[in-house]
Amino acid sequence: MTHTRSEFRAGTLAGLPFILVIAPFGAVFGVVATEAGLDVAQVMGFSFLVIAGAAQFVALQMMVENAPVLIVLAASLAVNLRMAMYSAALAPHLGRLSFARRALVAYVLVDQTFAAASLRYEQTPPRTATQKMAFFLGVSAPVVPVWYVATWAGAVLGSAVPPGLPIDFAVPITFLALIVPMLRSAAHVVAALVSIIGVLVFAFMPYNTGLLVAALLAMIAGAETERRMAAR
Amino acid sequence: MNYSAWHIWAIILGLGAGTYLLRLSFLGLIGDRPLPAWVLRHLRYTAVAVMPGLITPLILFPQATGGAMDPVRLGAALATIGISLWTRNVTLTIFGGAAVLFALHFALI
Numbered sequence: 001m002t003h004t005r006s007e008f009r010a011g012t013l014a015g016l017p018f019i020l021v022i023a024p025f026g027a028v029f030g031v032v033a034t035e036a037g038l039d040v041a042q043v044m045g046f047s048f049l050v051i052a053g054a055a056q057f058v059a060l061q062m063m064v065e066n067a068p069v070l071i072v073l074a075a076s077l078a079v080n081l082r083m084a085m086y087s088a089a090l091a092p093h094l095g096r097l098s099f100a101r102r103a104l105v106a107y108v109l110v111d112q113t114f115a116a117a118s119l120r121y122e123q124t125p126p127r128t129a130t131q132k133m134a135f136f137l138g139v140s141a142p143v144v145p146v147w148y149v150a151t152w153a154g155a156v157l158g159s160a161v162p163p164g165l166p167i168d169f170a171v172p173i174t175f176l177a178l179i180v181p182m183l184r185s186a187a188h189v190v191a192a193l194v195s196i197i198g199v200l201v202f203a204f205m206p207y208n209t210g211l212l213v214a215a216l217l218a219m220i221a222g223a224e225t226e227r228r229m230a231a232r
Numbered sequence: 233m234n235y236s237a238w239h240i241w242a243i244i245l246g247l248g249a250g251t252y253l254l255r256l257s258f259l260g261l262i263g264d265r266p267l268p269a270w271v272l273r274h275l276r277y278t279a280v281a282v283m284p285g286l287i288t289p290l291i292l293f294p295q296a297t298g299g300a301m302d303p304v305r306l307g308a309a310l311a312t313i314g315i316s317l318w319t320r321n322v323t324l325t326i327f328g329g330a331a332v333l334f335a336l337h338f339a340l341i
Contacts, residue, residue, distance in 0.1 A: 013323075017323045017327070038233075038240065042241070045244040046248075050248045056247075063240075069235075069239055073246045073247060073250065077247065077250045080250070081254060083255045084254045085278050086282075088278070090259055091263070092272055095264040102263070103256060103260065106256040115279055116322075171287070172291050172309060172312075173308065175283050175287045176313055177322045179287075182280050191277040193284075194281070195280065195281050199285035200289075203289070215281045222274075222277030223273040
């Protein structure tokens with residue numbers, strides 16, 4: 001029990017720095033969505049039901065262009081296909097939990113919670129599935145409520161962020177901070193390089209689908225490197 | 233934007249339900265059924281396979297500059313990698329990277 005609680009606390013600590021990213025990102029979504037013509041309930045509908053910044057911006061962009069509803073859905077869901085990859089990667093760690101608990105984890109499965117949990121499960125793995133879940137939910141504890149509040153503030157109060165500040169770059173910085181420590185074997189480095197080169201090579205593919213192709217190739221490259229190094 | 237409120241809610245509910253099903257997919261279906269070793273070997277690389285590709289375009293071709301390479305963002309990215317290797321601490325790296333980003337922004341304005 002105490003272990004579960006300390007994992008939750010460790011997760012919350014790991015999640016706190018993400019507020020730097022989530023708060024401006026959510027506020028900007030609130031501002032942009034309101035200016036595009038959505039009312040506060042609709043803006044909050046996005047943030048509560050979707051909780052996926054990139055996909056929400058894609059949907060909004062296409063709505064501004066008056067794309068057909070099904071096209072808006074297809075394009076923004078394509079951006080979120082990586083969530084299925086995250087889901088598969090978490091299954092070996094969290095699969096033993098009850099369905100209700102897995103359903104709860106799925107609701108707060110976002111880039112930040114996944115990246116922080118992946119790093120934790122690799123470096124200082126909690127022993128049980130319950131402890132792993134506690135860490136995951138701990139990360140989400142500051143991340144998800146701040147997302148709601150920031151979106152609401154953006155929608156109601158408008159933008160307080162001075163224009164021209166490079167706040168968009170908070171996203172790459174937090175992910176770099178999480179990825180670099182994961183590069184602890186040749187196989188991990190190979191996977192990351194294939195991911196980078198792949199996304200540039202397949203940049204011509206529509207709706208971010210190039211990222212999925214690059215990611216699949218990178219997973220294969222990482223796994224194959226690991227297999228060959230082990231066989232040696 | 234020329235949608236009825238009904239259309240807007242259809243997009244919100246459709247995207248919400250679809251995204252949730254993607255998140256639940258494997259976690260919900262596989263449960264604790266054991267996966268073959270080769271599948272697990274691939275899944276170990278999910279994070280390092282998706283995240284670098286996700287941020288590479290954001291670093292090289294930021295939308296805020298209309299896709300032009302930007303010394304401020306590029307410099308901040310390199311500094312963030314350096315700080316990460318040096319401190320080996322995620323939180324310090326995030327704050328250090330943000331500090332370099334804003335320092336470069338105001339130095340090169």
